[in-house]
Amino acid sequence: MPNRAENTPRRTADPALFSITEPSCTIQRQGIRMTSQVSTAFTRSGRARRLSRPAYVTVALLVGAFSLTSCSDAPDNDVKDSAAASPTTTAPRAEVDISAENGSTGASINATRVISRNATLTKVTMSRVDTGSAVEGAMSSDRKSWKPSAQLERGTRYEITAEGKGSEGNTVVEHSAFTTVSNGNSFIGTFTPDNGTTVGVGMPVSFTFDKAITDKKAVQSHITVTSSSGQEVSGHWFGEQRLDIRPKDYWEPGSTVTMKLDLDGVEGASGIYGVQSKTVTFTVGRSQVSSVDMNTQTMTVTRDGKVFKELPISGGSPQNPTYNGQMVISEKFEKTHMDSSTVGFGGEYNFTDVPHAMRLSTSGTFVHGNYWGNPSVFGSAGTSHGCIGLRDVQGGGSDTPAKWFYDHSLVGDVITVKNSPDAEKSIKPDNGLNGWNMDWETWTAGSAV
Structure with missing residues (x-):
């Protein structure tokens, strides 16, 4: 039987046709890359006929806007696009x-x-x-x-x-x-203690603002106080112009306290802005707490938990008793002027040279040297208008009880008073730096943050 293939007509190429391949193009658009190649046949007479060769499309996950990424006659790398030349660089604008x-x-x-x-x-x-x-x-x-x-x-x-x-x-x-911002449109806070000072364990951080603060949260949140001891601290507002910050218990002796103010640009009241930006650091010294007993007219000085010294005093009279409670030394003066007319006692006294004076309250309570009283009253009778007097000499002695206590005291030391004749007369927390007379729950309730 003849082979079937031998009877199949053999196809031959049309000599009248020749073909060229058009340039391939890759187009990138919206994440799709399309590549096509088209062959076109020409007759000897020059007429073109599209060959039945399918185009192909490749989809790739590419990112970019519409761009023509390549267009070449052939994959011949010897042909270089003049557009690939390095662009001219421009120096950045000064x-x-x-x-x-x-x-x-x-x-x-x-x-x-x-x-x-x-x-x-x-x-x-x-x-x-x-x-x-x-x-x-x-x-x-x-x-x-x-x-x-x-x-x-x-x-x-x-x-x-x-x-x-x-x-x-x-x-x-x-x-x-x-x-710069005007005085009328800004506020500042004076504060204590100062940077670089060493203070007693009872010293709070206290701010007094020169304008009423209505947005207390904004202001307080831009003041931070931290201690190297890790003690928790909280603030308490006394009215609209005073903010005190302290720990629950006295500062740890030897600790370092850092206060950061970031009040510049903070709106404390409508149209009133802060201007302060600073960091303040102070050191807490040894622990010294002195206890005054009005029954015995004595003061016991305790340092670092041990009795350091006992001193005879003369406190307030029965008519003008000394405040009971915890009081913090806020200022020290080797000599100061005390005029009774400035504290509501008329013209009862006017001493221009009171020695070794240390302030305990804003209202005028001091512990100070007394050179005018009879020496017999110290340790036996209360004779003052509310201050705590220690024996001294005019001009300030060098070896008197007042001199000793002055030299051994720091701003921030605590003096507690008990058994004053008027048991109801206790120092108010905002009369001086005396927030220790407020329990912790009440203290923290006065915080704005």
Whole structure:
């Protein structure tokens, strides 16, 4: 039987046709890459005929907007696209910025800065407009920033001119004239203790603001107080202008307390802004708590848990008893003026040279040297208008009980008084730095945060 294949007509290529392959193109659009290649046949007469060769599409997860990524006649890498040449680079723009905008009012007294970008500061001058006096400043080591050396004054107009040089040698100059926040639109808080001091274990952190604070939470949340002892602290507001902060119990002796104020720009009341930004650190010294017993007219000084000294005193008279309670030494004076008319006692006394005086209350309670009383009253009778008197001599003696106690006391030491004739007369927590007379639950209830 003849082979079937031998009877099959044999197909031959059409010599009248030739073909070329058109350039392949890859198009990337919306995450899809499409590649197509089309072959076109031409007759010898030049007429084209599309061959039945299917195009193909490849889908890939590519990201990008519509772009033509390649288009070539063939995968011949010898042909280079002139568009692939390296682009021309341009040096970054040199800039000098002054934080206080030209013509602005209400500028911060702490945050004024000059900063350069892609440039080196070559010269910065600042002055007060009203006096023409120069304001000293500090340049960073890399000459990229500058700031005033001290806090600016409130309600004052200043001018700054800053020059910088870019990498290509071009000079940039900026100028700003501005006015700092006014006294009327700002608040400050005076505080105790001061930075770097050593205080007694009873010393609270106390702020007195020069404006009424209506947003207490905003203000208190920008004041932090921490101790190296890890003691928990809480604040308590006495009215709208005073905030005290203390731990539950006395500070641990030898601990370090750090207070951070971040009040610059904080709105304490409508249209009234803080201007302070600083960190204060103080050290707690040894523990000293002195106990005064009005029945015996004696003061027992206890240091670090042990009796250190007993001193005879003369406290308040039955008519003018000394406050009962815990009182903190807030100030010390080697000599001070005491005038009875300033504390509601008319003209009963006026001593211009009271020695070795230490304040215990805002209302005028002191522990101080007494040179005018009969020496026999010390340790036996209360004769004062409410102060705690220690024997002394006029001008202040060198070896008297008053001198000894003055030399061995710190601001922040605690003096407790008991058995005063008027049992109901106890010192109020806000009369001096005497918040220790308030229990912890009541104290923390007065916090705004």
